[in-house]
Amino acid sequence: MSLKPTSNPSRWQFLVLLLTSLSALLGVASTPVEARVQAVLIWGTDEAKPTGKNLKEVDSKLRDRLANVFKWKNYFEVNRQTATLPSSVKVQTIKLSEECSVEVKLLPENVAEVKLIGKGKAMVTRRHSLSKPDALVLAGDDKNKTAWFVVLNFN
Amino acid sequence: MNTELKLQALLDGALDAREIREIEAILAQDIQSAALMQELKWMKAAVAGNEAEVKLPETREFYWSKIERGIAAEAKQAAAAPAERAWWLRFIYPATGLAAMVAVMFVVSGGRTTDGADTESVPEDVNAISFRSEAEAMSVVYVADENGTFNPVGQETKNEPEADK
Amino acid sequence: MPQPPDFTTTLDVQLVAFSQAGDMIAFEELVARHRDKIYARAFSMMRNEEDAIDLSQEAWVKAWQRLKQFQGDSSFATWMTRIVINLCLDQLRRQKRTRAESIEQLDEELGGVERQMPVVASNPTEGLERAELRKRIDKAMTQLSYEHRTVLILHEFEEMEYKQIAKVMNCSIGTVMSRLFYARRRLASLLQSLKKEQQS
Known part of the structure; x- marks a missing residue:
């Protein structure tokens, strides 16, 4: 019994193959190769700086930006970390304090996925477009009418 | 009298x-x-005329974001409420929505998108609001937690140690 | 990309009309314009920043839902103020049900205490700078029960008549009059005490 030779792909099959390859190529191209992220943990309060603490006020530019949006008078920097995010690394974890860390993941279409982890649990998951110059600020109520802020800047 | x-x-x-x-x-x-x-x-x-002057201690964007969220939540609730409708009306909204979604996807798929960007999700027990301040170039997600159960800053950072007092 | 409309110079009545047609940008402009006044009224009644913020925001949500009912019989600000007053009163009633009444509050409610107060013979606010006067009035107001404080606020600041107050507070005109009388007498007594404290 002789086998019939396989027929050449039709014009439609070829078009589908071409489109699939093109979209896959576009997907890879739109994932940023590398990004740097700076995460700053800040404490906002109306009280003066606690004496004997190694807290420094956030720089005046950031302080003004925060004070234009939020109600607190003073903003103290608690921790600052910078990390590089190569697209090959799936998730980059940045630890900011005992209770708090952020997980950052680069996604296609110039988007970063940021997960705020508190006490081991994801508090907020936010997808943030890197095509805008916006800082991403994750914030919340703290004890005694104070607040915490995690300010993330990407470049 | x-x-x-x-x-x-x-x-x-x-x-x-x-x-x-x-x-x-x-x-x-x-x-x-x-x-x-x-x-x-x-x-x-x-x-008369001597009421204390009080100013709202929140910014325009922050204050509005919660109102906007409240309006959206009420609208959602109202839409979910069962109502007496003609049987075909039950299908007209999903059908219209589906048609609109297909139309949007059709248009959007023509160009590069940032689909899924600037969205957030939180667990059910977390109450968060999000807003953007264009003037300060900030996208904000604020977790409302009156009891302050999540303390990323840590108590030791805020309080004076006994020796310092 | 089309720019959002600039409503900064648009009149309230026009913004209301746009909002009634579903324009949320116009409504946001109304919120921005009147938010301080609405918050201030909530704060004067609740005497608590957080409650005042929450209730004022709730009032704006309610206003959006009821915008179609606004016929323009009063100004938009007056209509909004009535909404926030009602929400504050509901909240204060709920709070009252859950807390124990002090003996003084019960006396106030039963009436008659004001008759035992000596009449203040000299003006306790005479010669005060406006800022100081406002401060003292505000301090004295915090010491009144919510019923007395509210009657005073509605009558003196919102310029409402007895019968309008009775309707809002769900009580008789007689009760409004007794509460207002007590509030004024108590205020005189508190302001006199503050004056004495300052002098000593």
Whole structure:
């Protein structure tokens, strides 16, 4: 019994193959190769700086930006970390304090996925477009009418 | 109405002509009533136009974001409420929505998108609001937690240690 | 990309009309314009920043839902203020049900205490600078029960008549008059005490 030779792909099959390859190529191209992220943990309060603490006020530019949006008078920097995010690394974890860390993941279409982890649990998951110059600020109520802020800047 | 309340009503312009004549006659004769009337007048004059000035301690964007969220939540709730409708009306909204979604996807798929960007998700027990301040170039997600159960800053950072006091 | 409309110079009545047609940008402009006044009223009644923020925001949500009912019989600000006053009163009633009444509050409610107060013989606010006067009045107001404070606020600041207050507070005109009388007498007494404290 002789086998019939396989027929050449039709014009439609070829078009589908071409489109699939093109979209896959576009997907890879739109994932940023590398990004740097700076995460700053800040404490906002109306009280003066606690004496004997190694807290420094956030720089005046950031302080003004925060004070234009939020109600607190003073903003103290608690921790600052910078990390590089190569697209090959799936998730980059940045630890900011005992209770708090952020997980950052680069996604296609110039988007970063940021997960705020508190006490081991994801508090907020936010997808943030890197095509805008916006800082991403994750914030919340703290004890005694104070607040915490995690300010993330990407470049 | 007793005399004291009539005095007050006179002060507030709530008496008719006959009652005014009556109470003015009492005022002319009774020193105690006149003294009480004077006290009420002082208080009315002191309070009128002297309300303490209070300003909302939140920014326009932050304050509005919660209102916007409240409106959206109420609209969602209203839409979910069962209503008496013609049977075909039950299908018209999903069908329209589906058609609109298909149309949007069709248009959007023509170009590069940032689909899924600038969205957030939170667990059910976390109450968060999000907003953007264009002026300060900030996208904000704020977790409302009146009890302050999540303390990323840590108590040791905020409080003075005993030795420092 | 089309720019959002600039409503900064648009009149309230026009913004209301746009909002009634579903324009949320116009409504946001109304919120921005009147938010301080609405918050201030909530704060004067609640005497608590957080409650005042929450209730004022709730009032704006309610206003959006009821915008179609606004016929323009009063100004938009007055209509909004009535909404926030009602919400504050509901909240204060709920709070009252859950807390124990002090003996003084019960006396106030039963009436008659004001008759035992000596009449203040000299003006306790005479010669005060406006800022100081406002401060003292505000301090004295915090010491009144919510019923007395509210009657005073509605009558003196919102310029409402007895019968309007009775309707809002769900009580008789007689009760409004007694509460207002007590509030004024108590205020005189508190302001006199503050004056004495300052002098000593």
